[in-house]
Amino acid sequence: MKTYTLITGGSMGFGKALAIECAKMSMNLVLVALPNSGLVELSQFLKKNFNIDVLCYEMDLSKEENCISIYSDLKKNDATIKYLINNAGMLSNGLFEDMNSDYFLTQIKVNVATPTLLSKLFMDDFKANVPSGILNVSSMASFFDLPKKQVYGGTKAYLLSFSSSLRKEIAKYGISVSIVCPGGMNTTSRLCLQNRRLGWISRQSIMNPEEVAKVTLRHFFNGKAFIIPGNVNKLFMLMNRILPQFLKHRLTRNAI
Numbered sequence: 001m002k003t004y005t006l007i008t009g010g011s012m013g014f015g016k017a018l019a020i021e022c023a024k025m026s027m028n029l030v031l032v033a034l035p036n037s038g039l040v041e042l043s044q045f046l047k048k049n050f051n052i053d054v055l056c057y058e059m060d061l062s063k064e065e066n067c068i069s070i071y072s073d074l075k076k077n078d079a080t081i082k083y084l085i086n087n088a089g090m091l092s093n094g095l096f097e098d099m100n101s102d103y104f105l106t107q108i109k110v111n112v113a114t115p116t117l118l119s120k121l122f123m124d125d126f127k128a129n130v131p132s133g134i135l136n137v138s139s140m141a142s143f144f145d146l147p148k149k150q151v152y153g154g155t156k157a158y159l160l161s162f163s164s165s166l167r168k169e170i171a172k173y174g175i176s177v178s179i180v181c182p183g184g185m186n187t188t189s190r191l192c193l194q195n196r197r198l199g200w201i202s203r204q205s206i207m208n209p210e211e212v213a214k215v216t217l218r219h220f221f222n223g224k225a226f227i228i229p230g231n232v233n234k235l236f237m238l239m240n241r242i243l244p245q246f247l248k249h250r251l252t253r254n255a256i
């Protein structure tokens with residue numbers, strides 16, 4: 001039976017950067033993204049250049065039945081999951097009153113329900129492959145009350161709480177649970193443009209997904225619970241702890 005690292009949202013952005021870093025470490029991969037996202041081409045590239053096995057599933061992870069079918073198919077193929085990276089996420093940046101309710105209901109499924117379900121489905125795999133683990137991708141947005149990121153921030157705050165509790169529960173089996181909270185990353189061209197228009201202080205925190213992936217995986221494989229990539233983001237965390245509420249309010253308002 002071959003062991004794999006499953007990365008959701010592996011077709012582009014941070015997920016793709018994580019997949020390339022894992023491939024460099026000769027880890028077999030299971031990649032999932034929506035259809036026609038370039039996942040097949042990426043899988044072929046990784047197989048050829050890193051001499052690893054890569055399975056890919058072009059499926060909508062907002063649907064519970066697709067998560068279950070990925071699990072069943074992996075079992076049929078004698079594939080077992082050692083590490084799960086819950087990276088797929090739907091971002092958003094808009095006023096709640098203007099947002100389409102279908103969008104945020106799907107966003108809650110992809111950002112909250114899917115990582116929870118996948119963690120549950122593969123629990124026996126993790127137990128059979130210790131040391132093993134789950135890496136959940138949250139965001140700095142989970143710590144701050146950011147207008148225009150109300151639902152997104154809420155979904156990422158769920159992941160923080162879920163990860164810390166689950167970590168305590170399953171550490172006894174040798175399964176590690178980590179959470180990474182990146183600040184802004186230049187992943188899509190839309191985000192690159194958006195990031196350029198941010199206030200000065202927020203612009204200082206923007207990182208490239210490749211450097212975030214390197215730092216994140218180093219800490220994940222060392223079993224670190226809580227990963228904040230980048231010194232500016234660490235400074236934001238410190239400021240969040242020590243600054244008075246009115247000042248934080250002003251800074252977060254200016255940040256958008």
Ligand SMILES: NC(=O)c1ccc[n+]([C@@H]2O[C@H](COP(=O)([O-])OP(=O)(O)OC[C@H]3O[C@@H](n4cnc5c(N)ncnc54)[C@H](OP(=O)(O)O)[C@@H]3O)[C@@H](O)[C@H]2O)c1
Nearest residue numbers: 009011012013014033034037060061088089139184185187
């Ligand atoms: N970019 C940032 O500034 C930033 C900051 C902090 C945290 N994060 C977090 O980092 C993670 C990755 O972000 P990113 O910027 O790399 O995003 P991205 O470039 O938009 O990539 C998102 C990935 O998730 C996949 N995905 C989305 N919905 C899916 C669905 N229903 N079913 C299957 N796959 C789906 C996408 O697949 P397709 O290619 O098929 O669409 C893509 O591979 C997210 O969890 C995000 O919240 C990002």
